[in-house]
Amino acid sequence: xxxxxxxxxGSVLTPELLLVMLLGSVVGIVFGSIPGLTYSMGIILFLPMxxxxxxxxxxxxxxxxxxGGMTGGSVAAILLGIPGTPSAAATVFDGYPLAKKGLAGxxxxxxxxxxxxxxxLSVITLMIVAPLIANFALNFGPAxxxxxxxxxxxxxxxxxxxxxxxxxxxxxxGLLVMTIGLDPVMGMPRYTFGFSRLIAGVDLLPFMxxxxxxxxxxxxxxxxxxxxxxxxxxKIKTVYPSLKELRRMxxxxxxxxxxxxxxxxxxxxxxxxxxxxxxxQARRTKKSEGPAxxxxxxxxxxxxxxTGGALIPMFTLxxxxxAATAVLLGALMIHGLKPGPLLFSQHADFVYGVxxxxxxxxxxxxxxxxxxxxFFVKILNFRKCYLFSTILVLCTIGAYxxxxxxxxxxVMFFAGLLAFFMTKYDYPVAPAVLALVLxxxxxxxxRRALILSQGSFNIFVTSPISLVFYSLTVxxxxxxxxxxxxNAGSGTGK
Amino acid sequence: xxxxxxxxxxxxxxxxxxxxGGAEPSSGGSASAxxxxxxxxxxxxxAGSAADLITRKFSDLLQPILGQSLPVVNRTGGGQSIGYSxxxxxxxxxxxxxxxSNGLLTAYYQGNMDFKQEAFRSIARISYEPVSIxxxxxxxxxxxxxxxxxxxNNPGKxxxxxxxxxxxxxxxxxxxxxxxxxxxxxxPFGQGLAFASIMGGQIEASVQLPSEVLAQHxxxxxxxxxxxxxxxxxxxPEVPTFKESKIDLEMILWRGIAVPAGTPxxxxxxxxxxxxxxxESEDFKQFxxxxxxxxxxxxxxxxxxxxxxxxxxxxxLMKTIGTSKR
Amino acid sequence: MKIKNHSxxxxxxxxxxxxxxxxxxxxxxxxxxxPGPKFFxxxxxxxxxxxxxxxxxxxxxxxxxxxxxxxxxxVRGGVSEQEDCAHSPVQSFGExxxxxxxxxxSFVLIFFYIxxxxxxxxxxxxxxxxxxxxxxxxxxxxLKSLSGTAIISGSVFIIFSLVFQLPLPxxxx
Numbered sequence: 001x002x003x004x005x006x007x008x009x010g011s012v013l014t015p016e017l018l019l020v021m022l023l024g025s026v027v028g029i030v031f032g033s034i035p036g037l038t039y040s041m042g043i044i045l046f047l048p049m050x051x052x053x054x055x056x057x058x059x060x061x062x063x064x065x066x067x068g069g070m071t072g073g074s075v076a077a078i079l080l081g082i083p084g085t086p087s088a089a090a091t092v093f094d095g096y097p098l099a100k101k102g103l104a105g106x107x108x109x110x111x112x113x114x115x116x117x118x119x120x121l122s123v124i125t126l127m128i129v130a131p132l133i134a135n136f137a138l139n140f141g142p143a144x145x146x147x148x149x150x151x152x153x154x155x156x157x158x159x160x161x162x163x164x165x166x167x168x169x170x171x172x173x174g175l176l177v178m179t180i181g182l183d184p185v186m187g188m189p190r191y192t193f194g195f196s197r198l199i200a201g202v203d204l205l206p207f208m209x210x211x212x213x214x215x216x217x218x219x220x221x222x223x224x225x226x227x228x229x230x231x232x233x234x235k236i237k238t239v240y241p242s243l244k245e246l247r248r249m250x251x252x253x254x255x256x257x258x259x260x261x262x263x264x265x266x267x268x269x270x271x272x273x274x275x276x277x278x279x280x281q282a283r284r285t286k287k288s289e290g291p292a293x294x295x296x297x298x299x300x301x302x303x304x305x306x307t308g309g310a311l312i313p314m315f316t317l318x319x320x321x322x323a324a325t326a327v328l329l330g331a332l333m334i335h336g337l338k339p340g341p342l343l344f345s346q347h348a349d350f351v352y353g354v355x356x357x358x359x360x361x362x363x364x365x366x367x368x369x370x371x372x373x374x375f376f377v378k379i380l381n382f383r384k385c386y387l388f389s390t391i392l393v394l395c396t397i398g399a400y401x402x403x404x405x406x407x408x409x410x411v412m413f414f415a416g417l418l419a420f421f422m423t424k425y426d427y428p429v430a431p432a433v434l435a436l437v438l439x440x441x442x443x444x445x446x447r448r449a450l451i452l453s454q455g456s457f458n459i460f461v462t463s464p465i466s467l468v469f470y471s472l473t474v475x476x477x478x479x480x481x482x483x484x485x486x487n488a489g490s491g492t493g494k
Numbered sequence: 495x496x497x498x499x500x501x502x503x504x505x506x507x508x509x510x511x512x513x514x515g516g517a518e519p520s521s522g523g524s525a526s527a528x529x530x531x532x533x534x535x536x537x538x539x540x541a542g543s544a545a546d547l548i549t550r551k552f553s554d555l556l557q558p559i560l561g562q563s564l565p566v567v568n569r570t571g572g573g574q575s576i577g578y579s580x581x582x583x584x585x586x587x588x589x590x591x592x593x594x595s596n597g598l599l600t601a602y603y604q605g606n607m608d609f610k611q612e613a614f615r616s617i618a619r620i621s622y623e624p625v626s627i628x629x630x631x632x633x634x635x636x637x638x639x640x641x642x643x644x645x646x647n648n649p650g651k652x653x654x655x656x657x658x659x660x661x662x663x664x665x666x667x668x669x670x671x672x673x674x675x676x677x678x679x680x681x682p683f684g685q686g687l688a689f690a691s692i693m694g695g696q697i698e699a700s701v702q703l704p705s706e707v708l709a710q711h712x713x714x715x716x717x718x719x720x721x722x723x724x725x726x727x728x729x730x731p732e733v734p735t736f737k738e739s740k741i742d743l744e745m746i747l748w749r750g751i752a753v754p755a756g757t758p759x760x761x762x763x764x765x766x767x768x769x770x771x772x773x774e775s776e777d778f779k780q781f782x783x784x785x786x787x788x789x790x791x792x793x794x795x796x797x798x799x800x801x802x803x804x805x806x807x808x809x810x811l812m813k814t815i816g817t818s819k820r
Numbered sequence: 821m822k823i824k825n826h827s828x829x830x831x832x833x834x835x836x837x838x839x840x841x842x843x844x845x846x847x848x849x850x851x852x853x854x855p856g857p858k859f860f861x862x863x864x865x866x867x868x869x870x871x872x873x874x875x876x877x878x879x880x881x882x883x884x885x886x887x888x889x890x891x892x893x894x895v896r897g898g899v900s901e902q903e904d905c906a907h908s909p910v911q912s913f914g915e916x917x918x919x920x921x922x923x924x925x926s927f928v929l930i931f932f933y934i935x936x937x938x939x940x941x942x943x944x945x946x947x948x949x950x951x952x953x954x955x956x957x958x959x960x961x962x963l964k965s966l967s968g969t970a971i972i973s974g975s976v977f978i979i980f981s982l983v984f985q986l987p988l989p990x991x992x993x
Contacts, residue, residue, distance in 0.1 A: 044541050044568075045984055051554055138694040165875050169832065172868040176839060179864065182573060183846075183857035185682055186659050189606075190846050190857055191839065199606070200571035214930065221929075221957050222922030267690055318709045319690055320542065330542030333705070334551060336784050340709025385958045390972050392930065392953075393946050396937065397980060397988070404567045405576065406938045406989055413934055417927060425828050443860045450854040451681050452653060452696050534987055567987055 005127075008352035011056070012360055020057045021357060024064020025364045031065065032072025033376065035082040035213050035391055036398025038205065039069020043327050055335040056350060060357040062331055066324050067119055067307050067358075068365050070271065074111035074300055075369075075376050079104060082213040082391070086204055087271030087303040089433055090279035092212065094295025101291075104380070108373045109240035110293045111300045114249075116366045118257035118301035122308020123358045125261050126315070133309075134316040137265045142449035143459045145268055147469035149442045152273055154473045154480075155280035156431045164480070167431045170422060174435025177202050184444040185451070197407040204272075204436055206399035206408040207415040211429055213395050214416020220388040240370075241293060249294055252285045253301040260305020265312040268445075270322035271303045272437040278302030308358070314339055315351065528588055528761050529562040535751075536592040538577030540570050544705050544785070548621065548749065549593050551781050555772040560764075564591070573606035573660060574598070582613040586754040588761035591617075595749045596662045599805050603812045604660035605819035611801045614752035617762055618769040619792035619800065621782065623747045624723030625666045626704045626733070627654075628716045630692050638720035638739035641699070642674060649677040655688035655700035656680060660817060663701040665808070666722055666745050668815040670736075673743055692716065703747065704730060704786035722746065729786040748790070748804070750797055766794050825879060832872040836865050925957050941991030943981075947973050 011017075024046070031042040042065040050058035073088030078095035091111060098107045125133065140148070156171050180191045181201020192198040241249075256278035263274040282298030310321025311328075318340030320326035332339050337347060344351055379387065399412040419429050453459035460466060535553055539545040546568065553564035569577035574597045584590035594614065602610040627638070635641040645652050656664035659682045671678040681688075681697055688700035689710060699719075700707075708729065710716040718733050722745040726735060736743045751769060753762065772778055773791040782789050792800060812818035839861065846857050929952055936945030950972055955965035980986045 045986065047541070048550065048554065048565075051550075138690055141691060141694050141696040165871060165878070169868065169871050169875065172864055172871060175864045176835070176861075176868065179839075179861045182571070185854065186857055188846060188857045190861065191842050193842065199573075200576045217930070218923055218926040221926040221953060222919045267687055313690070317689070317693070317715075319687070323540075326540065326542035328542070330547050330550075333785065334547055334781075338709040338712075338784075341713035341715055342709060385954060385960060386968050386972065389950050389953055389968070390976075392933075393950065393972060393976055396934065396942075396946075397976070397986070400937075400942075400988065401986060403571060403576070404569055404987065405580070406934070409934045409937060413930055416930075420927075425825065427828075447854040447859075448681060448683075451679065454650075454679060455854070532985070563985070565985060565987060 004348065004352045005355060008349070008356040009360075011349070011353050012060070012356040017057055017060055017357065018360075020053065020061045021064045021361050021364055022368075024061040025068040025361055025368055026064075028065035028068020028070075029072035029075075029365065029369050029372065030068075032069035032084045032088075033075035034394055034398075035076045035080065035084055036209055036395035037401075038085045038398065039066050039073075040324050040327070041398070041401050042069055043324055047327065047331060050331055051334065055332070055337055056353045056357070058331055058335055059328065059354055060361070062328055063354070063358060064361050064364070066328070067304070067361050068368075070304050070307050071112065071115040071119070071300075071365050071369060073303070074115065074296070075108065078107045078111060078296070079376060079380060080391070081216055083208065085271070086208050086437070087275050087306070088299070089208060089212070089272060089430075090275040090299035091296055093279060093430065094282075094291040094293075097291035098293070098296070104377055105373060106241055106293065107296055108376065109370075110245075110249075110296045112366065112369050112373070113240065113246065114253050114256075114297035114300040115304040116362050117253055118260055118304035119307055119362050119365075120359070121254070121257040122261045122264065122305045122311075123355065123362065126308045126311055126358075127355050130312045130316050133261070133265050134313050137262075137267070137313060138317075139463075139465060140266045141463075142445040142452060144463055144465045144469070145266065146442060146445040146449055146460065147463075147466035147473075148266070148269070149273075149438050149445065151469045151473045151476075152277055152438050153434070153442070154476045155276060156434055163426070163428070166427045170427045170429065171431040171435040173418070173422075173427075174432035175439045177207065177432070178436055178439035178443075184440055185447045197405070200403065200405070200407070202411055202436070203402050203408055205402050206412040207436060208433055209395050209399055210412035210415030211419040211433060213391060214413065215420045215423060217388045217392050217395075218416070218420065220384045245293060249285075249297045252282060252294055253297050256281055256298045256301040257305040260302035261309035261312075262305075263302070264306035264309020264321050267313055267319050267321055268441060270310070271306045273441075274302040274306045275299040276434055276437070311358075315343060315354075316341065318343075526760070528764060529560055531589065532563045532565055533560070533589050533591055535564045535566050536569050536577050536581050536590070537566055538569060538574040538593070538597065541568050544623070544703050545593065545595065545749065547785070548781075548787065551778070552620065552751075552769075552772060555775060555778055556768055559768045559771050573604060573658075574601045575606040578607055578609075578613075581752075582609065582754055584754050586615070586756035586758070588753060588757055588765070591751055591753055591765075593620075593749055594752050594801075596665075596747055596804060596808060599801075599808045600660055600662055600665060600812070603809055603818045603820055606660075610805065611752075611798070613755055615755050615757050615762060615794070616750055616752045616797045616801060617765045617794050618773075619748055619750040619790055619797045620769065620773055621749045622723065622788040622790040623703050623705075623749070623786070624721040624727060624735075624788075625663055625701055625745060625747060626707060626718045626721050626730075627667075627670070627699055627701050628692070628707050628711065628718045629699045630695075631714050631717050633698065633717070635719070636717070638734065638736070638741065641719055642670070642739065642741055645671070645674045645676050645678060647676075650679065652699065653679040653681050653697040655683045655691055655697045655702075657688070657702065658682050662745075662747050663703070665811065665815075665817075667701045668817065669743055669745060669811060670741070672815055673741055689716065708786055723788075727786055727788060728783060748800075750792075750801075762794060826876070829872050829876050832868060836869045836872075839865050922957055926953070929953055929957065937989050937991070939991050942988040943973060943977060944991070946976070 027042055028039055031037045032039055043062050046061060046065060050061055069085060070087060073084035074091045076082050076084040077088040077091040078099050081092055081096035083089040083092055095107050156167055180198055182199060183190055189199050259277050260274040263269050278298035278301060279295060282294040286292050286294045310325040313319045313321045314325045314329055320329050329339055395412065396409050399409045400406060402408050422429055449459050535549060537546050537549040550566050553566055557563050569580055578598060581590050581592040598610055601607050629635060635644060654667045656667050658664065664680060667680055688702060689707060691697045692700055707716055707718060711718045718730060720739050721727065721733055721735050723735055724744050726733060770791055773789050779789060843858055843861050929949060933945055933949035936948060947969055950969040951965055954960045954968050
């Protein structure tokens with residue numbers, strides 16, 4: 001296998017393919033770093049362009065967009081407090097406060113390093129143990145996914161900014177929003193309030209863009225320019241985290257990358273879920289409360305782990321691991337390649353070529369984004385008024401482009417209004433986002449599990465995988481209750 | 495510096511406004527000049543799905559024939575109603591096209607939409623796709639007859655996955671259940687998840703479009719037991735049809751293109767002949783062969799009759815099964 | 821501050837009520853074995869109502885306790901919303917008080933911008949909104965507003981409509 005991979009590098013390091021990968025990566029980074037535009041959009045936009053290319057070139061281009069986009073999402077999250085892609089939502093939590101403290105360069109550097117590390121680890125996993133993982137992932141039926149998602153929701157506490165009760169309320173609000181639209185299992189309309197447009201439900205992307213971006217935009221419009229951010233006044237010194245810091249975060253980054261790989265390989269879950277779980281891990285590893293580089297490394301390693309992870313079921317079984325890989329799958333089919341168990345035997349060259357391309361893409365992204373960090377930071381030097389006006393326009397495009405529906409832009413607006421008031425009354429916004437990400441999966445998997453078992457609740461407790469996640473959830477909740485009891489004890493008490 | 499900025503600004507603004515206005519052809523442009531700008535094609539399914547792929551391939555083929563690009567726009571959701579509703583409300587000037595399928599009818603009977611094919615002017619039927627039913631390779635049933643017998647004798651034990659409640663694949667599964675006079679558990683899944691569930695042992699069979707399971711069938715992980723079409727298809731020569739397996743059922747998924755009702759005849763005719771050329775091209779034939787699609791061109795007038803007949807059949811079928819709201 | 825909190829609680833309960841009302845309209849059909857479409861919404865509504873009421877009760881209790889402490893001569897304990905878990909991972913609004921009128925206007929502007937996208941098309945609406953935002957809300961002089969509007973909308977146009985050919989709403993045109 002080693003010789004085939006080396007040979008594959010040869011086929012990949014041609015001018016044509018290098019150009020294509022560079023293009024894809026740059027486009028991906030740009031799309032990822034601009035709030036409102038996502039890598040999914042980029043992949044779909046560039047799909048027609050790939051028809052004329054050879055299969056390897058086509059898939060390399062799209063992979064470049066995918067990986068570049070996932071990595072680039074951290075830029076806007078850190079610098080502006082608006083996630084560039086939904087998978088970068090968790091990066092905002094520690095990234096943005098760190099940037100405000102003047103550590104923007106280091107934050108961006110950490111995000112980049114963690115992302116590339118997570119991505120490369122996922123590619124290596126893909127190369128070596130893909131079939132094993134794919135087969136294991138098949139054991140994740142609806143009941144197991146439900147357990148997993150329940151575990152994910154228990155991390156809500158970590159993002160509740162101190163007030164669990166309000167965090168839970170925020171989560172409930174997110175869940176309520178999720179119920180609008182067609183019921184995921186039966187296809188029955190719910191809570192459409194007579195508006196036919198609402199039948200499509202509330203899409204995650206416009207809602208998330210709205211929650212993060214609109215309050216920022218409004219704030220920048222309505223406050224005087226002079227001293228909003230002090231990021232620009234401080235000089236950006238270091239761009240990469242120091243070796244000591246890297247060593248400190250290594251184990252965390254590794255863990256979160258694994259989480260990402262796992263989540264990616266389970267069809268039905270994707271980037272945002274992994275990012276939130278990664279953030280939760282980081283929160284536990286941090287030495288102190290307060291924003292730290294760990295809070296960036298965790299989510300970023302996780303979401304890039306998803307990229308390789310999602311390719312595992314795609315290549316070995318022909319099932320897409322997430323929405324972006326679904327389009328990649330389509331691209332392969334148009335080129336006459338059928339991803340699946342036979343791909344290896346029939347087109348081994350192609351598969352090895354893809355592996356080589358993946359590694360090269362990560363290197364390209366590392367350099368391009370690393371080089372670009374200096375320029376990204378300069379963005380903050382723009383006058384806030386122009387910067388946020390541009391962001392407003394871009395966000396409307398991004399919200400529209402999800403489903404080519406103006407309605408989604410309204411969703412963005414109302415989400416922003418909601419987030420504004422929630423923050424005003426000290427309700428954390430993050431749990432609502434988490435609920436919107438996980439809620440649909442939770443309901444869908446719960447009901448489908450019951451359909452499979454024909455009403456018997458046994459299906460939830462008989463699988464060892466489910467039990468593992470349930471115990472983890474219980475442990476977290478116990479830990480949480482204990483902590484809050486301790487804190488409350490020193491306060492006004494219950 | 496300021497003045498340059500001002501000049502640049504005005505230039506850009508004027509470019510903007512002109513481009514925004516100028517992108518429209520002169521009002522009521524003559525049909526012989528059609529198409530004068532890109533034609534937007536809507537696909538009611540998500541990017542990467544079988545429907546999306548044929549849409550994109552066809553757009554690619556039509557571009558040199560019509561001389562304009564046909565960008566594909568995915569408008570999903572609402573059980574396909576969002577996409578259909580959007581296009582039906584567009585101006586009938588030939589610049590909004592949509593791909594229709596039996597989904598248009600099932601969505602109507604399901605109650606997701608209040609209109610069906612009359613809201614559109616059908617241009618041409620493009621393709622057929624049979625629906626396949628597949629089980630795990632090492633399942634106890636090697637043929638469709640065995641499986642059908644099992645369903646007959648064991649009501650409520652078999653779980654069959656489909657691509658969504660009310661979808662065409664669900665309809666096929668329900669029709670089988672009906673013919674067997676038995677009961678089956680229908681488990682709706684999103685795209686692609688059904689296969690994972692078969693392998694994971696959570697369902698026994700799955701009803702899907704062959705292109706979605708072709709690779710796994712060839713790899714001998716799944717076994718496609720039968721196809722719903724009237725005849726076998728080239729991509730799967732060894733797979734019998736329902737009729738050959740002694741099940742009196744023939745159902746086929748058709749796809750075609752349409753524009754909003756009221757589009758002028760000359761435009762429709764132009765699109766129809768362009769579509770005919772595309773369907774008859776070698777490129778398209780090769781594409782279909784790889785995706786187990788059957789090219790099935792039918793000109794607009796006959797197509798509309800065909801849809802009307804299918805409308806009747808589907809309405810009846812859904813009523814019998816009990817999934818119809820009308 | 822306290823009054824605001826209570827109004828939020830009332831609002832939440834109203835939302836619960838509205839949702840409950842509309843829950844009745846959902847059809848009950850479901851596949852055998854699984855709960856219908858109403859199941860989850862009911863759970864969420866009850867959870868929300870429960871949490872809201874719990875929150876209310878707790879804040880009243882704290883209020884009463886504070887009153888007791890005050891009359892006892894010492895002011896103890898923190899305000900309700902304090903550190904149980906970690907720090908705030910969410911953006912907190914700037915230290916300076918944002919101009920309320922401008923905030924309100926910004927929201928209104930954005931809303932009409934979106935409505936404009938639907939009615940008069942994307943670019944006309946964007947040009948209008950940008951200009952009004954720069955000149956009207958942020959009070960930038962004519963020159964800078966116009967050039968800013970032009971540059972932003974121009975670049976967006978070039979990138980999205982010319983290079984990417986992304987279809988954007990045309991409005992009534």
